[in-house]
Amino acid sequence: MRGPHHFLPSSWLMAHYLWFVSMLILFCFFLFRQFKINKSKALYLFTLTTIIIFLCIIGFIGTELFPIYQITILQFYRFTVLIYWISAVLIYGTIFNMVINNNSNIILLLLPLFLPIIRNIQFNKVYLTSIIILFFLMIFSRKLPKYLFILILILGFGLQHYHERLNINSIIGHPTTESTLALWVKNNTPNNSIILSPPDFEKFRVVSERAIVVDRKSFPFEKYAMLQWAKRICDIANQPQCNYRHMNLSIAVDGYNNLTLEDLEKLQKKYAFNYFVGRNLLPIKADYADSGYYIYKLPKAENNGEG
Incomplete structure (x- = not known):
């Protein structure tokens, strides 16, 4: 009724698994690069990610194979949100640094600016305005003052996540x-x-x-x-x-x-x-x-x- 998409991993779409695995692979690639720069930080991120994945495995076993009430209500899989955030900080931060500080090709900004919206792209005025703002940021990324860049970036992403049902x-x-x-x-x-x-x-x-x-x-x-x-x-x-x-x-x-x-x-x-x-x-x-x-x-x- 209400439970399957909140509790049962077997009820989730394959596309959700593919998206998570793809993000995890991309995260591992950038994490390997981070080992060469800051080994202790990279090891910490790797350990935290491993623990979360291990909890997800326990959650799957305790929900689907041998149901245990306490494990079911803990919903360990929700910790995967942390992996997304850690991945975003590492991947997007690295790319922004490469483009803005190391003069790499601005095309690389397509990844942090548009990867988060690929799955949920919509063709309405608000969403299209957001896309235009992000393209503007990509083109003028090296010319905008840092804080103005951050402000416009927040505005661009914020427009995508406005949800009337959550707006009392x-x-x-x-x-x-x-x-x-x-x-x-x-x-x-x-x-x-x-x-x-x-x-x-x-x-x-x-x-x-x-x-x-x-x-x-x-x-x-x-x-x-x-x-x-x-x-x-x-x-x-x-x-x-x-x-x-x-x-x-x-x-x-x-x-x-x-x-x-x-x-x-x-x-x-x-x-x-x-x-x-x-x-x-x-x-x-x-x-x-x-x-x-x-x-x-x-x-x-x-x-x-x-x-």
Whole structure:
């Protein structure tokens, strides 16, 4: 459901492995060069990288071959981010030094400026502006003052990583449907209200400042909580006979959008929510509507103690 791409290495795309191995090979090449310059630093980086890879092997064994709960939740593979950062500092720093201080060919700057964006290149105005800025940097790398170069470099890379879904303040000036609905809930419902919100909404709970039945993005790590989270996803997806392994966002959204008033009444007895947000047309009056979504205040139902 939520777990595979967070926990199970066997579920990751081969392209991700190829990218990591390619970066690792490139890192080893530059690390070998570093041995000739600063042996102690190179040995430290080599040791740290080896430890991380060893932890990843333990993580694979403890997750895929002989599952051990403690190893699974530790997610050792996340340490590979350190390898990427170490690689970037070593590789990119070496190349910038070669070009700017040792007058090597500026074509070498293609590697540090564009290697990070090859996998995720997009053809939109913001991304293309970033690419133009980076080409400008490459051409004038030896003429720009050092701090101005760094400032423009940060701006160029920063444009590539702007992500509206992570920008909570996008509700101001550039509201999304989710944000608009969440703000209405925040301003028009009691503070102790519980909301049943769509499984594909990602910041509804944060913006509305209200409790929700289940947050798909907030995956717990305690065993009982994991099962409760999975059970709630299946319930709001209208899947009473639910196979957790086969559940995904598409199934959850389709099931959610087909909930009837009778289904909601059953869920309300279980989870005691006061409001329902969805595309569903129910035979009761909606309190608010926006872009095909409706907010309904449901009649009170007695909680039966489940959930």
